[in-house]
Amino acid sequence: MKKYDVVVIGGGPGGYPAAIRAAQLGLSVAIVEMNRFGGECTNFGCIPTKSMIKPVEAMWYVRNKDFFSGEVSLDFQKYMEWVKGIVGRLSNGVRDLLKGNGVDMFEGRGRLLDRYSVSVDGSEVLQARSIILATGTSPSSIPGVEVDGEVIHNNRTIMGLKRKPSSILIIGGGYIGVEFASMMSKIGVEVYLVEIMDRLLPGMDSDFSRFIERKLRSYGVKVFKGTKVDEVKKLENGVRASLSNGSSIDSEIVLVAVGRKPNTSDLGLEAAGVETDPRGFIRVDGRCRTNIPNIYAVGDVTGGAMLAHRAFMQGVVAAENAAGLNSVFDARGIPAVVFTDPELAYVGVNKEEASAMGIDADSVRIPLGGVARAIIDDSADGFIKVTFDRESKAVLGVHVAAHNASEIISEATLAIEMGATLEDLALTIHPHPTISESIKEVADVALGKPLHYLIRRRG
Amino acid sequence: MKKYDVVVIGGGPGGYPAAIRAAQLGLSVAIVEMNRFGGECTNFGCIPTKSMIKPVEAMWYVRNKDFFSGEVSLDFQKYMEWVKGIVGRLSNGVRDLLKGNGVDMFEGRGRLLDRYSVSVDGSEVLQARSIILATGTSPSSIPGVEVDGEVIHNNRTIMGLKRKPSSILIIGGGYIGVEFASMMSKIGVEVYLVEIMDRLLPGMDSDFSRFIERKLRSYGVKVFKGTKVDEVKKLENGVRASLSNGSSIDSEIVLVAVGRKPNTSDLGLEAAGVETDPRGFIRVDGRCRTNIPNIYAVGDVTGGAMLAHRAFMQGVVAAENAAGLNSVFDARGIPAVVFTDPELAYVGVNKEEASAMGIDADSVRIPLGGVARAIIDDSADGFIKVTFDRESKAVLGVHVAAHNASEIISEATLAIEMGATLEDLALTIHPHPTISESIKEVADVALGKPLHYLIRRRG
Numbered sequence: 001m002k003k004y005d006v007v008v009i010g011g012g013p014g015g016y017p018a019a020i021r022a023a024q025l026g027l028s029v030a031i032v033e034m035n036r037f038g039g040e041c042t043n044f045g046c047i048p049t050k051s052m053i054k055p056v057e058a059m060w061y062v063r064n065k066d067f068f069s070g071e072v073s074l075d076f077q078k079y080m081e082w083v084k085g086i087v088g089r090l091s092n093g094v095r096d097l098l099k100g101n102g103v104d105m106f107e108g109r110g111r112l113l114d115r116y117s118v119s120v121d122g123s124e125v126l127q128a129r130s131i132i133l134a135t136g137t138s139p140s141s142i143p144g145v146e147v148d149g150e151v152i153h154n155n156r157t158i159m160g161l162k163r164k165p166s167s168i169l170i171i172g173g174g175y176i177g178v179e180f181a182s183m184m185s186k187i188g189v190e191v192y193l194v195e196i197m198d199r200l201l202p203g204m205d206s207d208f209s210r211f212i213e214r215k216l217r218s219y220g221v222k223v224f225k226g227t228k229v230d231e232v233k234k235l236e237n238g239v240r241a242s243l244s245n246g247s248s249i250d251s252e253i254v255l256v257a258v259g260r261k262p263n264t265s266d267l268g269l270e271a272a273g274v275e276t277d278p279r280g281f282i283r284v285d286g287r288c289r290t291n292i293p294n295i296y297a298v299g300d301v302t303g304g305a306m307l308a309h310r311a312f313m314q315g316v317v318a319a320e321n322a323a324g325l326n327s328v329f330d331a332r333g334i335p336a337v338v339f340t341d342p343e344l345a346y347v348g349v350n351k352e353e354a355s356a357m358g359i360d361a362d363s364v365r366i367p368l369g370g371v372a373r374a375i376i377d378d379s380a381d382g383f384i385k386v387t388f389d390r391e392s393k394a395v396l397g398v399h400v401a402a403h404n405a406s407e408i409i410s411e412a413t414l415a416i417e418m419g420a421t422l423e424d425l426a427l428t429i430h431p432h433p434t435i436s437e438s439i440k441e442v443a444d445v446a447l448g449k450p451l452h453y454l455i456r457r458r459g
Numbered sequence: 460m461k462k463y464d465v466v467v468i469g470g471g472p473g474g475y476p477a478a479i480r481a482a483q484l485g486l487s488v489a490i491v492e493m494n495r496f497g498g499e500c501t502n503f504g505c506i507p508t509k510s511m512i513k514p515v516e517a518m519w520y521v522r523n524k525d526f527f528s529g530e531v532s533l534d535f536q537k538y539m540e541w542v543k544g545i546v547g548r549l550s551n552g553v554r555d556l557l558k559g560n561g562v563d564m565f566e567g568r569g570r571l572l573d574r575y576s577v578s579v580d581g582s583e584v585l586q587a588r589s590i591i592l593a594t595g596t597s598p599s600s601i602p603g604v605e606v607d608g609e610v611i612h613n614n615r616t617i618m619g620l621k622r623k624p625s626s627i628l629i630i631g632g633g634y635i636g637v638e639f640a641s642m643m644s645k646i647g648v649e650v651y652l653v654e655i656m657d658r659l660l661p662g663m664d665s666d667f668s669r670f671i672e673r674k675l676r677s678y679g680v681k682v683f684k685g686t687k688v689d690e691v692k693k694l695e696n697g698v699r700a701s702l703s704n705g706s707s708i709d710s711e712i713v714l715v716a717v718g719r720k721p722n723t724s725d726l727g728l729e730a731a732g733v734e735t736d737p738r739g740f741i742r743v744d745g746r747c748r749t750n751i752p753n754i755y756a757v758g759d760v761t762g763g764a765m766l767a768h769r770a771f772m773q774g775v776v777a778a779e780n781a782a783g784l785n786s787v788f789d790a791r792g793i794p795a796v797v798f799t800d801p802e803l804a805y806v807g808v809n810k811e812e813a814s815a816m817g818i819d820a821d822s823v824r825i826p827l828g829g830v831a832r833a834i835i836d837d838s839a840d841g842f843i844k845v846t847f848d849r850e851s852k853a854v855l856g857v858h859v860a861a862h863n864a865s866e867i868i869s870e871a872t873l874a875i876e877m878g879a880t881l882e883d884l885a886l887t888i889h890p891h892p893t894i895s896e897s898i899k900e901v902a903d904v905a906l907g908k909p910l911h912y913l914i915r916r917r918g
Binding site: 013017020021024041042046047050051054055058059061062065066067068069070071072073074075078079081082086089090093096097100101307308309310312313316331333334335336337345370372373375376377404406407408409410411413414415417418420424425427428429430431432433434435436437439448449451452453454 | 472476479480483500501505506509510513514517518520521524525526527528529530531532533534537538540541545548549552555556559560766767768769771772775790792793794795796804829831832834835836863865866867868869870872873874876877879883884886887888889890891892893894895896898907908910911912913
């Protein structure tokens with residue numbers, strides 16, 4: 001029986017940073033992964049989807065500018081192989097990092113036997129002083145729509161697509177749904193997007209919902225809101241979906257993207273006495289500790305914002321606490337991005353959320369038509385919105401819909417982390433011409449001294 | 460004779476912000492522009508060149524990925540018309556902003572008659588309590604290479620190109636030279652780049668020089684360093700340039716990009732008693748005041764870093780002082796970008812510059828091979844370098860060579876403005892997958908706790 005200071009179950013964006021950080025702190029560490037190192041993010045989520053996007057954007061751009069002539073087409077199979085190549089490189093990279101940091105890797109299903117031991121595939125047993133659970137989530141399914149990986153897909157099986165479908169029904173208008181809708185429509189797939197709530201991206205700022213619906217419709221996506229898919233029947237060449245509004249949609253394939261469920265069954269939580277919430281997510285405190293003192297949990301399996309970068313940070317926090325440091329996960333701002341075209345990114349709160357927290361907040365929104373780089377990059381119809389404390393002028397949140405929003409949101413995140421005010425943003429020189437200039441501009445507008453806008457207040 | 464609180468001479472990135480801000484502060488303002496509103500930046504610099512880049516990048520990407528088939532070609536004339544369209548939109552936008560803020564616009568050459576009056580084209584005279592000089596710079600020329608706007612160009616005349624040349628000799632390996640070399644080589648123009656100093660981008664960090672030379676050579680650019688162009692002779696179809704190394708280059712056209720000279724001749728500086736430095740740039744203090752109390756100068760005509768975004772801020776400072784506020788230009792960090800592929804961006808100082816200032820600094824540089832988005836975006840061969848105070852760990856400078864470096868440098872600029880430490884960057888959650896994660900990663904490496912790198916210290 002092998003003994004370790006720390007055993008991590010799960011090698012995704014929560015687990016591998018936990019293992020690496022624990023090893024850096026001088027602990028002996030093992031990590032157990034039942035599928036592929038890198039987890040959902042590297043193998044089925046962030047990495048393959050963001051890899052799929054860049055070629056699509058380039059092709060779309062070339063096709064839609066009249067100064068280009070000729071025709072370019074995408075070899076779908078080669079394209080998906082290229083995506084797999086990047087996934088493979090990064091998944092191997094995670095293995096190299098673990099190995100380079102001296103972490104022992106085990107492949108198989110990790111299961112708690114008690115508070116101090118973990119079995120691998122029910123055979124080998126690892127003894128641990130501390131255990132970090134980082135098992136992530138799996139795609140939720142819906143009754144009557146069974147994923148078969150051939151015609152009916154979830155975000156995992158769709159990565160195995162061999163050829164471009166002629167049409168796709170996407171069930172769920174959350175971030176996965178809208179990202180696939182944006183991407184698929186632009187490579188010429190007929191896209192039907194069905195969302196049960198009355199707006200797309202229901203968990204996010206409603207400005208995003210309106211904006212992205214308009215964009216998706218402009219790409220030809222058929223959007224159905226407040227609509228439920230009652231049943232999906234297989235036809236000879238595809239499926240027929242019956243909708244709650246009485247109509248039906250025929251499509252070649254289906255993508256089910258209706259949320260995530262925690263990977264906690266068959267994990268031995270009961271054997272160790274680890275508590276979960278009513279939805280099955282593992283309860284943790286600010287130090288990522290479960291109710292059992294030597295057992296931690298990090299990443300999506302703890303619920304909350306399911307984001308790889310949040311999991312990275314939680315993994316580090318858990319490892320540091322396991323090593324006896326006093327480390328707290330207290331990020332003021334956790335950015336989130338929807339990788340549509342254009343990208344939607346935000347950090348902190350909007351006015352409604354701030355008000356609900358009892359803060360006297362205001363927000364100012366400007367379109368990007370006054371930002372030179374946005375015009376150059378076809379993002380002039382995007383927007384940026386800053387939310388701030390009315391009295392102190394402290395920045396509380398930023399929402400951006402623009403090309404490269406994912407990159408510029410980090411400045412806003414640092415601003416919130418450091419307690420910056422609108423004046424701090426306004427006095428920071430931003431390089432010209434960039435989209436990030438919009439951060440200074442919106443602060444200037446909020447302060448009543450815009451350079452590139454005539455006064456347009458109130459977002 | 461019209462009387463104003465403020466008369467601004469020059470409608471570029473220094474002048475128009477000065478006029479707008481002065482008007483916002485309740486002053487009566489006139490602005491005099493002899494060419495086109497928006498100035499060098501909007502009409503001949505940042506805007507047209509950055510507009511030219513995006514289509515080139517998209518075409519290059521599509522041509523170089525084997526999952527695309529078919530051939531796409533660029534209609535050079537339509538492309539340049541599209542560029543002109545953006546320039547026109549933004550130049551008109553500047554006029555609209557001036558008008559919307561109640562600024563009176565005069566077209567013609569502005570000249571100081573004395574400390575309180577400005578003539579427009581030698582006829583109309585404007586009386587002013589304060590005058591703000593924002594006349595910018597013009598391209599320098601070199602003996603024996605006379606710009607004719609047909610075969611031999613500077614950055615202004617080259618915007619009138621009607622068709623794609625087969626080859627170009629670029630004289631000067633500064634930022635204009637390398638940007639055109641990057642762009643032109645990728646649309647299939649044979650590029651010769653000649654720099655008199657022993658490295659490209661001689662004013663910048665030498666890591667940039669080495670990096671961009673390697674990239675340009677990979678695009679097929681022929682780079683000649685430590686080489687002078689002695690003479691350029693016109694041939695029937697182009698030119699023949701004689702180099703100091705004894706060889707010669709034949710090319711269809713030439714771009715001269717060897718620096719800038721201040722637009723101070725024929726400005727009436729002597730009549731008002733305004734002092735210049737030995738190179739002809741107008742001397743100003745931190746409040747943008749010249750030696751004459753009611754006369755200010757802003758932007759490139761004051762020398763220093765010739766950047767539109769620095770001029771924006773100086774224009775605002777001058778206007779605020781003219782309005783009786785006490786405003787100082789004291790930006791700790793002025794970012795700068797070279798819009799090559801990939802982009803080079805920096806803010807603050809490198810280790811050598813910090814040491815020269817007497818600061819005990821260190822720097823850490825990492826390649827971007829461990830940053831997922833850099834791999835996706837073909838930027839894995841780029842790098843990021845952070846320079847910091849060895850004792851306090853305060854961030855002193857950041858240098859980035861990557862896709863979208865121009866956007867991510869703003870976070871680094873805010874960090875420097877707010878006195879952030881490495882730990883502040885490391886504790887800020889960056890969205891995954893983005894290039895901006897490299898800012899956190901390089902801080903993590905410098906702090907000895909990298910997640911996505913095995914220890915590689917010392918930049």
